[in-house]
Amino acid sequence: MIALxxxxxxxxxxxxxxxxxxxxxxxxxxxxxxxGVWFEGGFGKQxxxxxxxxxxxxxxxxxxxxxxxxVPGKMxxxxxxxxxxxxxxxxxxxxxxxxxxRYVPWLFTAFFFVLVNNIFGAIPFLQLPSFSHPGSAYAIAxxxxxxxxxxxLKKHGLKYFKLAVVPSGVPWYILPIVVPIExxxxxxxxxxxxxxxxxxxxxxxxxxxxxAGTAIEYMVSTGSILLQGTSVLVLGGAIAMYMLEALIxxxxxxVFTLLAAIYIEGALHADAH
Amino acid sequence: MLNAAIMAAEEGSSxxxxxxxxxLVTVAGFAVLMFIVIKYVMPAFEKTxxxxxxxxxxxxxxxxxAQAEANAALEEYxxxxxxxxxxxxxxxxxxxxxxxxxLAELKEKAAAESARITExxxxxxxxxxxAAVVSLRAEVGTLATDLASRIVGESLADDARSGRVIxxxxxxxxxxxxxxxxxx
Numbered sequence: 001m002i003a004l005x006x007x008x009x010x011x012x013x014x015x016x017x018x019x020x021x022x023x024x025x026x027x028x029x030x031x032x033x034x035x036g037v038w039f040e041g042g043f044g045k046q047x048x049x050x051x052x053x054x055x056x057x058x059x060x061x062x063x064x065x066x067x068x069x070x071v072p073g074k075m076x077x078x079x080x081x082x083x084x085x086x087x088x089x090x091x092x093x094x095x096x097x098x099x100x101x102r103y104v105p106w107l108f109t110a111f112f113f114v115l116v117n118n119i120f121g122a123i124p125f126l127q128l129p130s131f132s133h134p135g136s137a138y139a140i141a142x143x144x145x146x147x148x149x150x151x152x153l154k155k156h157g158l159k160y161f162k163l164a165v166v167p168s169g170v171p172w173y174i175l176p177i178v179v180p181i182e183x184x185x186x187x188x189x190x191x192x193x194x195x196x197x198x199x200x201x202x203x204x205x206x207x208x209x210x211x212a213g214t215a216i217e218y219m220v221s222t223g224s225i226l227l228q229g230t231s232v233l234v235l236g237g238a239i240a241m242y243m244l245e246a247l248i249x250x251x252x253x254x255v256f257t258l259l260a261a262i263y264i265e266g267a268l269h270a271d272a273h
Numbered sequence: 274m275l276n277a278a279i280m281a282a283e284e285g286s287s288x289x290x291x292x293x294x295x296x297l298v299t300v301a302g303f304a305v306l307m308f309i310v311i312k313y314v315m316p317a318f319e320k321t322x323x324x325x326x327x328x329x330x331x332x333x334x335x336x337x338x339a340q341a342e343a344n345a346a347l348e349e350y351x352x353x354x355x356x357x358x359x360x361x362x363x364x365x366x367x368x369x370x371x372x373x374x375x376l377a378e379l380k381e382k383a384a385a386e387s388a389r390i391t392e393x394x395x396x397x398x399x400x401x402x403x404a405a406v407v408s409l410r411a412e413v414g415t416l417a418t419d420l421a422s423r424i425v426g427e428s429l430a431d432d433a434r435s436g437r438v439i440x441x442x443x444x445x446x447x448x449x450x451x452x453x454x455x456x457x
Contacts, residue, residue: 063316135291
């Protein structure tokens with residue numbers, strides 16, 4: 001957010017800061033989706049990229065799992081490693097038990113859906129992490145919100161809400177304070193942070209790169225030797241931020257899936273917490 | 274967040290307000306991907322994992338079985354070796370004993386044979402001696418009679434008397450020769 005505020009100070013000196021709308025690369029279709037509008041706008045680049053990511057992931061894993069050989073080839077090995085990573089490192093380790101396999105497809109789909117869409121932000125010309133648009137982040141977080149609440153209700157019935165908000169072993173006179181906190185933290189803050197964490201990191205990274213690009217363009221076009229010279233520093237910083245952003249893209253996909261697994265586990269074993 | 278929202282509001286759009294189309298496309302994309310994963314990708318991978326686990330565990334089991342079999346065979350061979358050694362020793366002992374027995378038997382048989390031959394020889398000698406004695410008795414009698422008749426003439430032609438004389442004479446002779454043999 002600092003990144004958003006900083007350039008505002010420089011407006012008077014002739015630099016026009018990029019707005020969030022500028023982070024849109026040119027839309028594929030001229031009526032492309034815009035921020036802040038509900039059903040207006042149309043089929044934007046971001047939606048096309050989401051569909052593209054689905055095709056990409058599906059194609060890769062279908063090809064990787066098609067041969068089904070006991071001794072895997074390169075592609076099958078890659079696919080198996082990717083699947084095994086989500087299955088074992090996230091699903092088995094977090095959810096555990098005998099029936100973690102039932103939730104592996106959710107985690108697996110989420111991880112690669114988020115990962116590929118994030119990495120789109122680091123690929124030139126695509127250069128847009130799909131989850132920097134809030135609609136997508138809300139959608140995928142909502143899917144998991146409904147999933148783990150549903151799991152809790154299915155497993156424990158209506159008692160689930162009591163199990164989720166009343167911690168065991170707390171003295172009765174503290175409960176009036178604890179219960180509202182638990183309700184807010186579990187059922188309101190949790191899904192909101194789940195979506196905003198993903199959305200904000202993607203948008204921030206995207207904004208920084210956009211901002212750096214705009215700044216360099218401005219500094220070079222001023223004609224001032226000093227600004228042109230220092231633009232090299234900005235370029236260096238931008239590249240460093242770009243690398244950091246690439247790391248965060250992978251990390252956030254992992255964090256998102258990990259949290260989803262933790263929430264599912266929490267709903268499954270609500271009585272044990 | 275608030276700062277950004279305000280700023281964005283000033284510029285006409287908030288980053289927090291979702292485009293519903295994007296939301297729907299994301300849900301649909303997730304659903305499609307999830308369907309493919311559940312229907313095709315996951316069963317294939319799980320099947321491969323299971324097959325691989327089974328192959329490895331089966332291989333280990335097979336190797337263990339082979340090892341056990343080899344151990345059993347080795348044990349059996351050792352057992353057989355010990356048995357055959359014992360057997361060989363036994364056979365050797367038996368052969369030695371048998372050889373000794375055969376030797377003893379042969380010796381015994383040879384001794385018996387020699388005894389038999391000696392006995393037979395004795396019997397034959399005795400028989401021949403008897404025959405000789407008998408024939409001598411007849412011959413000597415005749416010769417002596419002839420001689421005596423020639424010496425004393427016809428008077429002694431009476432057979433009965435001469436026979437009695439001869440018999441008495443021979444009996445005397447025999448007695449003397451027997452007593453001489455006993456003295457000897």
